[in-house]
Amino acid sequence: MPHFTLPLGPQGPVLNAVVAVSNERSAALAAAGQSVPKPLPIRALVDTGASTTCVDPSVLTALSLTPTGIVLLNTPSTGETPHQAEQFDVALIIPAPVGPALIFRTIPVVASELLAPQGFHALMGRDILDQCLFSYNGSIKLFTLAY
Amino acid sequence: MALERELETYRTKLPELKGENEGRFVLIKGDQVIDVFSSYDDALKAGYTAFGLKPFLVKRIDAIEQAQFISRFTDPLALKQSA
Numbered sequence: 324m325p326h327f328t329l330p331l332g333p334q335g336p337v338l339n340a341v342v343a344v345s346n347e348r349s350a351a352l353a354a355a356g357q358s359v360p361k362p363l364p365i366r367a368l369v370d371t372g373a374s375t376t377c378v379d380p381s382v383l384t385a386l387s388l389t390p391t392g393i394v395l396l397n398t399p400s401t402g403e404t405p406h407q408a409e410q411f412d413v414a415l416i417i418p419a420p421v422g423p424a425l426i427f428r429t430i431p432v433v434a435s436e437l438l439a440p441q442g443f444h445a446l447m448g449r450d451i452l453d454q455c456l457f458s459y460n461g462s463i464k465l466f467t468l469a470y
Numbered sequence: 471m472a473l474e475r476e477l478e479t480y481r482t483k484l485p486e487l488k489g490e491n492e493g494r495f496v497l498i499k500g501d502q503v504i505d506v507f508s509s510y511d512d513a514l515k516a517g518y519t520a521f522g523l524k525p526f527l528v529k530r531i532d533a534i535e536q537a538q539f540i541s542r543f544t545d546p547l548a549l550k551q552s553a
Binding site: 345350375391397408412429 | 477514515517519525538543
């Protein structure tokens, strides 16, 4: 089972990832004679408190994405009533220091504001963790992701 | 917000869509339900193939939609207030 281990930082389990246009959108761009935006390197926080993966709008804008979904979203700021949040289809690649990367060629993500000022651009939620084994070893300040 | 018309179509058509389509993915353009697919990827591919870069909605069919949840503060106003 491919895996990697990284140090826990001050913000917790943060890792490098790459966000790109999904395979399906890439094909549509090519069919329209448009260039495909270059993939963007980001920092992502592994967040078991997020049911879905979220990406800062600045990243989605840089990829010239438009929403293809709408979902109900609860955050601490929404109170008891969830609000409608735009969903985007992207590709997400999590490179491993050694061995194969964890690759999602098409995955829906929710736009979530103000992640970048917190030092990361995405919350890697349980939709991704559902396909992984995640180990948080606080005693030696390391975390491991196997997939 | 984008896709408001498509979302309204989903709400209107949900009584017809739910049941045997529960958990599948519907592709909607404007006020038209285009088709229902067993996977998100298939619905998305059909949407881009049919409509290119024009707006369309792909949505999981749920009789009662369960909201996604983020436990972190991501609202700009909430962040400013807590600073």
